[in-house]
Amino acid sequence: MKMYIAILDEFPDYMTPTLVAHSVLAAHLKFKDLLPYSRWLEHDFRKCVVRVNQKEFDKIAALPDVHLGHEKHTLDGRDTCAVVCPMGPGKELPNVLKFAKLWKPND
Secondary structure, three states, rough: OOOHHHEOOOOOOHHHHHHHHHHHHHHHHHHHOOHHHHHHHHOOOOEEEEEEEEEEEHHHHOOOEEEEOOOOOOOOHHHHHHHEOOOOOOOOOHHHHOOOOOOOOOO
16 A cells, blocks of 8 residues: 655645645545555555646546645645545556656756
C-alpha cells in the first residue's frame, strides 16, 4: 500500500515541500478514521510523490478518498496537490496513478 501525492506540474518547485507538508497533514486528519489508512499508517507508510498535468490532476481529484490541497498565495490558491488515501487490499491502482511520473525538480 502506498499513499500517492500528486503535484500539479504548474506548481513552482521551490514551494512544493510546503504544499506537500500542509496537504499531507490535512489528509491525515481527513483519513485517520478510514480502515485502509489506519493499516497503511501502522504497517506500510510508503509514499509516492508524482508530477501530473491538469488533465491527470482532474482525474485523480475525482477518485474516492482524495484530499485536495493548495497554498493560498501560489497559483491563485487553486488546488494543486491531491493526496490519495492508500487503497486497501484487492483494490487496483487507477492507471492515472500507475503511469504517473515521479516528481523531480525541473531543470
